[in-house]
Amino acid sequence: MPSTNLTFSSAEAHRNWLEGQSALPRGFRVGRTRLEFMPVEVAKPAKMNLTLIVLDEPTPSFAALFTRNAFPGAPVLIGRQRLKEPTLGAVVVNNKVSNVCAPGGVEASERLCSAVAGKLGLSASQVLPCSTGVIGWRLPVDAMVDAVPQAVSALEAGSVMPAAEGIMTTDLYPKARRAVVGNGSIVGIAKGAGMIEPNLATMLVFLMTDVDVPREALRTTLHSVTQRTFGCISVDSDTSTSDTVALLSSRKVPCPSLPEFEAALERVCADLAEDIVRNGEGVHHVMRVRVHGAPSEEVARGIGKSVVNSPLFQCAVNGNDPNVGRLVAAIGKYVGANHPEVDLSRCTLRMGGRVILEHGAFRLDNEAEKALVAHMKGAELYASVAPPDGLTFRPPVTFPPHERAVEIEVDLGTGPAASTVLGADRSHEYISENADYRS
Amino acid sequence: MPSTNLTFSSAEAHRNWLEGQSALPRGFRVGRTRLEFMPVEVAKPAKMNLTLIVLDEPTPSFAALFTRNAFPGAPVLIGRQRLKEPTLGAVVVNNKVSNVCAPGGVEASERLCSAVAGKLGLSASQVLPCSTGVIGWRLPVDAMVDAVPQAVSALEAGSVMPAAEGIMTTDLYPKARRAVVGNGSIVGIAKGAGMIEPNLATMLVFLMTDVDVPREALRTTLHSVTQRTFGCISVDSDTSTSDTVALLSSRKVPCPSLPEFEAALERVCADLAEDIVRNGEGVHHVMRVRVHGAPSEEVARGIGKSVVNSPLFQCAVNGNDPNVGRLVAAIGKYVGANHPEVDLSRCTLRMGGRVILEHGAFRLDNEAEKALVAHMKGAELYASVAPPDGLTFRPPVTFPPHERAVEIEVDLGTGPAASTVLGADRSHEYISENADYRS
Known part of the structure; x- marks a missing residue:
């Protein structure tokens, strides 16, 4: 990660590059429409996108992974059942309301599936529902059913962009990545900016391919690609109730080889995973923590997660402050609580490629501090801009200016295992975004 | 918790109440002095307090618990050794530098202990060192040794306040709590505002008593009191490298009964634990999560910690937004990842005493939303004030206006175990405090 090392000078430049990623594989169409509704719980209207992803013919080759949050959304409960069905023909996605623990939530989702199926000549069990947004509100299912015909008439082959945009909530920009496999391709889109520490999958990722890979393969x-990609990121350590990764094949093009397909899928997923972190709510800096020399992959990943999820280290990174003491505290916190048998005396830490701790003691001086500050500033996506009302911070960019990261390396010196974890800093923009998200 | 339910209209009112808590037990003196030094790693001078807690005679009745962070500070390494010594006569505490992973850190701490011991007629092994502050800097041991005579001449019986103030770092106000036991008393002071999710103990708590309790008891x-008090709080989920809780008895007064002593100690520790959370960096709201009906105390505490440590729920509470969806997500995240066998379908959630979820479905409407907002506003310590430079938020109070909390109740309905966890919201003031703490 990343497979690219891009910089963008403007939202237009980023948009142009995205268009180049967005060619739909053969056998797919996408479309969306917009509707307004009145949530029961608050007294003002809200807007929602209804997005469809449709296969020309239902396929037996589909896969999906769902959140392990023990309060899963109704669409996740339904999605787990859909995995047993012989074929899948369409996905219907809404933003704004996640349909979690809402009274009658499963029935509402099934009604929407039936409406979509009716317009597409499918059965409801061939439609996978996905919902993302506020937890606690009810799905405005009447308004959604009414909007289905418009979404169906908007269906088009060609570009995945209508879907990539339709599934956004607090995302600053749409996310799409593409890889070629033989004569076919894999295109993925992702939604996710907050409540991101996937446990098996992440908040709404749809992968479409025309490469013919049998269902079980x-x-x-x-599953294995997701573990190494979406399983290694965190924006805020909060595992969503709705995480879903779905992969659909239209089976139009023969698969050159399974390893080649897996490598391409991993590239798309790894890039989307990094896109999700880079577009995380209020993210100023992406952190990449490479842990190696670990006794197990679990320990390596645990240390990486502990570093990227440490609120104090996140704040230091936000301030371009190389507060390496908090880095050490985050590693020691995880190891002390979970693997006290691991000996940290052989641990070497690097930041921006520079050794900062060796044999249990810091190697720091004025010159090192300056170099670390420069590394962190180089990885900054933007600086905070004082808000007009003095309190409500908004990111001043709507595109990713570059793909650089604060690079942290942890060599435990005690074993063969490794893991790379991506995370982000913590900013005023995150607080402002989330102190009143639903208003 | 809390044993009190106080409100304070001003810093003076709080101060007056604190003075009433601060009577030192018989057999103790405290003193402090201030010194300036130049950290090697940054190019401007820093200030430090050197604080002494001294017993009239060395005591065999002392106890201490230390952090389980696997990168402990040098004073923690020394403190673990001191537990094996026959007697302890003094504690020397510095703020500003924590002496963690610093080259020569243990030697520096031992040198300071020797200097203190020399002035007090003790041996170095009778002095417990404690350090708190920036991780990564070296202890300015020459300047500290030079300052020891001043600290010794400042020693006074009577009030614990010089020590309560001396150990502060980012604390807004000193913390002291007192309980009477028979003819004696227990007085505790605490330091801690960030890097607070103690694993066994918390950042610098000193408990002094004249009640005669034998060492092992x-x-x-x-140990058991700490598990139920400091073990159940979190400001930011970051376990410190320096957590220390020490309890010293001057043995001047007979103990009426061990249960009576334990109850008084628990009251002092529980109140100090809540003080630490209420004075946590940038805290606008204290959250109290009472979990019961759980299959085990571990599950109950884990759920409570997951709620108070959820960044998204913390932000919602900060904004007085009753985003109960994030509460549900935080519970489901912990249970799904750690105890998937726990059935959440019988879970009942209350907030501010009102049922918000029952039998797996929300019970929300406009009226409930308004009541929840009112409950959250009532528990707010202060609202953010737009800062002069547009970016650097500072709390507008230097005292706790009240002892109210956002009250959350989780009844799992599946077992007999319970736990109460205290935590806090996440604010602009926390980000500002920690984005450039060391400057």
Whole structure:
């Protein structure tokens, strides 16, 4: 990660590059429409996108992974059932309301599936529902059913962009990544900016391919790729109730080889995972923590997660402050609580490629501090801009200016295992975004 | 918790109440002095307090618990050794530099202990060192040794306040709590505002008593009380490298009964634990999560910690937004990842005493939303004030206006175990405090 190392000078430049990623594989159409509704719980109207992803013909080759949050959304409960069905023909996605623990939530989702199926000549069990947004509100299912015909008439082949945009909530920009496999391709889109520490999958990722991979191979491959990609990121350590990764094959093009397909899928997923972190709510800096020399992959990943999820280290990174003491505290916190048998005396830490701790003691001086500050400033996506009302911070960019990261390396010196974890800093923009998200 | 339910209209009112808590037990003196030094790593001078807690005679009745962070500070390494010594006569505490992973850190701390011991007629092994502050800097041991005579001449019986103030770092106000036991008393002081999710103990708590409790009983009692008090709080989920809780008895007064002593100690520790959270960096709201009906105390505490440590729920509470969806997500995140066997379908959630979720479905409407907002506003310590430079938020109070909390109740309905966890919201003031703490 990343497979690219891009910089963008403007939202237009980023948009142009995205268009180049967005060619739909053969056999797919996408479309969306917009509707307004009145949430029961608050007294003002809200807007929602209804997005469809449709296969020309239903396919037996589909795979999906769902959140392990023990309060899953109604669409997740339904999605787990859909995995047993012989074929899948369409996905219907809404933003704004996540349909979690809402009274009658499963019935509402099934009604929407039936409406979509009716317009597409499918059965409801061939439609996968996905919802993202506020937890606690009810799905405005009447308004959604009414909007289905418009979404169906908007269906088009060609570009995935209408779907990539339709599924956004607090995302600053749409996310799409593409890889070529033989004569076919894999295109993925992702939604996710907050409540991101996926446990098996992440908030709404849809992968479409025309490469013909049988159902079981598709499922095994998606599982292992997801572990190494979406399983290694965190924006705020909060595992969503709705995480879903789905992979659909239209089976139009023969698969050159499964390893080649898996490598391409991993590239798309790894890039989307990094896109999700880079577009995380209020993110100023992406952090990449490479842990190696670990006794197990679990320990390596645990240390990486502990570093990227440490609120104090996140704030220091936000301030371009190389507060390496908090880095050490975050590693020691995880190891002390979970693997006290791991000996940290052989641990070497690097930041921006520079050794900062060796044999249990810091190697710091004025010159090192300056170099670390420069590394952190180089990885900054933007600086905070004082808000007009003095309190409500908004990011001053709507595109990713570059793909650089604060690079942290942890060599435990005690074993063969490794893991790379991506995370982000913590900013005023995150607080402002989330102190009153639903208003 | 809390044993009190106080409100304070001003810093003076709070101060007057604190003075009433601060009577030192018989057999103790405290003193402090201030010194300036130049950290090697940054090019401007820093200030430090050197604080002494001294017993009239060395005591065999002392107990201490230390952090389980796997990168402990040098004073923690030394403190673990001191537990094996026959007697302890003094504690020397510095703020500003924590002496963690610093080259020569243990030697520096031991040198300071020797200097203190020399002035007090003790041996170095009778002095417990404690350090708190920036991780990564070296202890300015020459300047500290030079300052020891001043600290010794400042020693006074009577009030614990010089020590309560001396150990502060980012604390807004000193913290002291007192309980009477028979003819004696227990007085505790605490320091801690960030890097607070103690794993066994919390950042610098000193408990002094004149009640005569034998060493082993003192240690057992401190361990069990700490589990139920400092073990159940979190400001930011970051376990410090320096957490220390120490309890010293001057043995001047007979102990009426061990249960009576334990109850008084628990009251002092529980109140100090809540003080630490209420004075946490940038805290606008204290959250109290009472979990019961759980299959085990571990599950109950884990759920409570997951709620108070959820960044998204913390931000919602900060904004007085009753985003109960994030509360549900935080519970489901912990249970799904750690105890998937726990059935959440019988879970009942209350907020501010009102049922918000029952039998797996929300019970929300406009009226409920308004009541929840009112409950949250009532528990707010202060609202953010737009800062002069547009970016650097500072709390507008230097005292706790009240002892109210956002009250959350989780009844799992599946077992007999319970736990109460205290935590806090996440604010602009926390980000500002920690984005450039060391400057």
